[in-house]
Amino acid sequence: MIVLETKELTKQFGGLTAVNAVSMHINEGDIVGLIGPNGAGKTTLVNAMAGLNPPTSGQVFIFGENTTGKTPEKMCRRGLSRTFQIPVPFPKMTVLENVMTATIFGNRPGTIRDPAAHSRQMLEFVDFPIAEDTISEQLNTVQLKRLDLARALASGPKLLFLDELASGLSEGELKDMITLIFKIRDQGITILMIEHIMQLIMNLCNRLVCIQFGTKIAEGTTEEVANDPAVTKAYLGDAALDCAPDAQQPA
Ligand SMILES: Nc1ncnc2c1ncn2[C@@H]1O[C@H](COP(=O)(O)OP(=O)(O)O)[C@@H](O)[C@H]1O
Ligand SMILES: [Mg+2]
Known part of the structure; x- marks a missing residue:
């Protein structure tokens, strides 16, 4: 069952398009990682879904209901919560x-x-x-x-958004956080987490969505997205691809 779906969700601040026509979905029981470089638009996307900052255009469906532009209070009563x-x-x-x-x-x-x-x-x-x-x-x-x-x-909540919950944690605290997030999922709560820490993403998430400059550049299983050259390039720039084994040609 799909618990959240966005259709062409866009958020502009004046002339800046912080989120650009993002369509994505979250299945029941998923732990989805929303990844992308700093300033990519992750928090803005989550705010637009959660009603904190209504989208400029596009739609959000939560549990099948069109909740576009509804206030956070209304979303909360429908089972959405966030950090x-x-x-x-x-x-x-x-x-x-x-x-x-x-x-x-x-x-x-x-x-x-x-x-x-x-x-x-x-x-x-x-x-x-x-x-x-x-x-x-x-x-x-x-x-x-x-x-x-x-x-x-x-x-x-039935659906929980986590915005960089683990930033600033030590190695030991990260392990505890992984255990805690699984414990939350095991309560029947579907999770969308904005995260930078690879250890958390690779351990916890079954699916990833990557955005860059407000645009979705990859969506799929954790393995698919983590190995997607466009994602590596978004994080590390062209140098990352130049270093990839298949890019190294004999001189
Ligand atoms: N309230 C706002 N007003 C104007 N610009 C904003 C606002 N919030 C975010 N932005 C801009 O939108 C872009 C995306 O920001 P953000 O969603 O915070 O990125 P991320 O969470 O991926 O680091 C950035 O360029 C940021 O400066
Ligand atoms: Mg952010």
């Missing part, structure tokens, strides 16, 4: 209060009997490493990312 490249919790609230806010406003009224208990479950699920009564402005990057993930899970 942010730079998480911004309510700084003066505690960790628990931040997750409770998402629990209370991200679910239909009355569905969660005990918001504090539900929020604690989310913090436990993401292995939140420090006390729940810590004031959020005191958190470091790694803790902020875990809090943002707990917050995103609090509304019970």
Whole structure:
């Protein structure tokens, strides 16, 4: 089953086309990696899908419904949640209060009997490493990312977007993050992750979409896309292809 589909999705900022007619899809149970060089338009594409920044043209279908231009609140009620490249919790609230806010406003009224208990479950699920009564402005990057993930899970999503969740993590923390992302997928949550770290992409993703200058240049299985010369070239420039074994001709 296709849980998300975009048709010719385009986002312009003034004269800049940040996302250019991208058509892609995500199947139920997928962990799709959205890859591409810095400034390629990955965050803008995700924002256009998630309703944060409505597209200039094109369409988004989530669970078969045309959700183009719907607000993030409406998307959330339909089962879409996301984390942010730079998480911004309510700084003066505690960790628990931040997750409770998402629990209370991200679910239909009355569905969660005990918001504090539900929020604690989310913090436990993401292995939140420090006390729940810590004031959020005191958190470091790694803790902020875990809090943002707990917050995103609090509304019970069926589809989750992760924007560079693993950036800034150490080797050991990356391994824990891989385990955690599989644990999320095993809850029946389909995942689209913007990611740069090859270790994560190759371990976690069953499909990849690569964009460059706002345009999709490859989509397919992880192996297909990772071995696509256009993708290598997008990351490393022409030099990468000059170094490829089949490009080395005798002088
Ligand atoms: N709100 C905005 N206003 C104007 N330009 C933007 C805005 N957001 C992103 N851009 C531009 O769109 C392009 C894509 O940015 P972004 O989606 O953040 O890339 P990525 O996430 O792939 O690094 C960049 O050129 C960026 O400067
Ligand atoms: Mg980005």
